[in-house]
Amino acid sequence: MHRAAVLLRHLASHSKSASPSVRSVRFASTGAAGGSGPGSGPGSGSGARTGTGAGTGIGAGATEFGAIGSNSQPTTARVFAYNPDATPSVSMETRGKICTIILSRPVARNAVDRPTAEALADAFRAFDQDPTMHVAVLFGANGTFCAGADLKALASGNPQRYNRLEETGDGPMGPTRMTELSKPVIAACTGHVVAGGLELALLCDLRVAHEDAVFGVFCRRFGVPLIDGGTFRLPRIVGHGRAMDMILTGRAVDAKEALGMGLVTKLVPKSQDVRTAAEQLAEQISAFPQECMRRDRASALQQWGMSEKDALHNEFQHGLVSLAAGAQAGALSFAQGKGRGGQF
The missing domain is CATH 1.10.287.2460 (Helix Hairpins)
Known part of the structure; x- marks a missing residue:
């Protein structure tokens, strides 16, 4: 039997019996001090974001496929941290009426295990329930949006890291079943946006992408199915024919082609910061009634x-x-x- 199928059967047999990971959500506030990239603590530079809460995540992991811009406005970072992990994989920064949810597991190319999925879901809920926030941006730090589910977590033998496989409640990737989100979310896409990572991007209302972004159903080559809304949302966004091409072949779709098929809303040159571009679009939307x-x-x-x-x-x-x-x-x-x- 295919190794991926064995892993999925193993996960299904444990998903209901496994106890949830012990976690605590803590909030940290920062001002507008320097810091031009993900990481903990302030850095140099006038008015740059602090980047609190973005870091190495929850350890190395295999994936399903193999610089934050400056701003002079105050930023508040709320960090979704999981014990006993030293560095959180998901953080939230708010500026004005814009909320940016940051996924950062650089050693795993932002692949998502269960604790990370739970943190993403918590962050989306926090945004939707906050009346002061109008638009959210989902951003994958360190040059990759999201490489999908963390297959190494599935093979780890630790049920607390297995992605959730239950029909009700949050999806395996976290917020992908939140069909009642009342406010817009924009995906800021760079690097690989594939497999479960593609499904996270499809959850969002709009997708702003770097010229180097690559989209695809890369889980096709491992026998891992789309179970976070991919077969439902992709045809609605790009049309049935284009969706079937991506789903059946698992081929890579570059950013320019993605723009042409309607998968991407706006293309950002490599010389520009995709997060900044997405946040500027969010600010435009937040200005409307x-x-x-x-x-x-x-x-x-x-x-x-x-x-x-x-x-x-x-x-x-x-x-x-x-x-x-x-x-x-x-x-x-x-x-x-x-x-x-x-x-x-």
């Missing part, structure tokens, strides 16, 4: 599976709420000349 934007987003997401009649009814109901929340005031602002020509 939020109730109306979120209602239109919800309507667009909910129309899948509806008849045309039901979708139109659902859209109208969301629209009524938006109108009651201040659309008339927005129309008055437009009449007064505000917001014309794309200026706010």
Whole structure:
């Protein structure tokens, strides 16, 4: 039997009996001191992000395939840490109304084991439940977005590191079953965005990618299935034919091709910082009247599976709420000349 199949059967047999990993969530706040990259502690540079909480993660791991820009605004870092791990693999930085969730396991190319998946899910929930946050950015540090599930964790013999395999609750990669997220999330993609990492990116509303980003269902070569929404979300985003090409062949799709098929929203040159570009897009979205934007987003997401009649009814109901929340005031602002020509 294929080694990956053996691992998955082993995982399935242990997923319900294994006790969850002991964890504690702690929060650390930082100011706008220096630090131009992931790591703990401030660095040099005027107004650069501190990067608190991004580090080596939870040890080495095999994957399914084989510089943060400066900003003068204050940053608050909330670190999702798991005992007994010395360095957390997931951290959250907030600036204004923007939340950036950082995945950092450099020795494993940001591959996700169970503790990391739980930390990602906690971070997504914290963002969605925080009324002061409008848009989130999911960023993979150290030049890789995410290489998928950590297969070395599956082979470790430690059930506490096995990715979760249960039909209800969080997905194996963490937040991938959070279908009720009420606010937009943007994936800042660089390096490999593959297998389960691709599924994390598909969860997001938009994907901003470096020119060097590579997308693909690389788990195809190991007999590991897409079980974090890949077969559901990919066809909706790129169309059935293109999705089947990626799913059946497992081939690498470069960033330029991904842009052409609609998988990527915006392409960022190598000379620019993909995280900064994603956060700038997030700031643009956060400047809009939020109730109306979120209602239109919800309507667009909910129309899948509806008849045309039901979708139109659902859209109208969301629209009524938006109108009651201040659309008339927005129309008055437009009449007064505000917001014309794309200026706010």
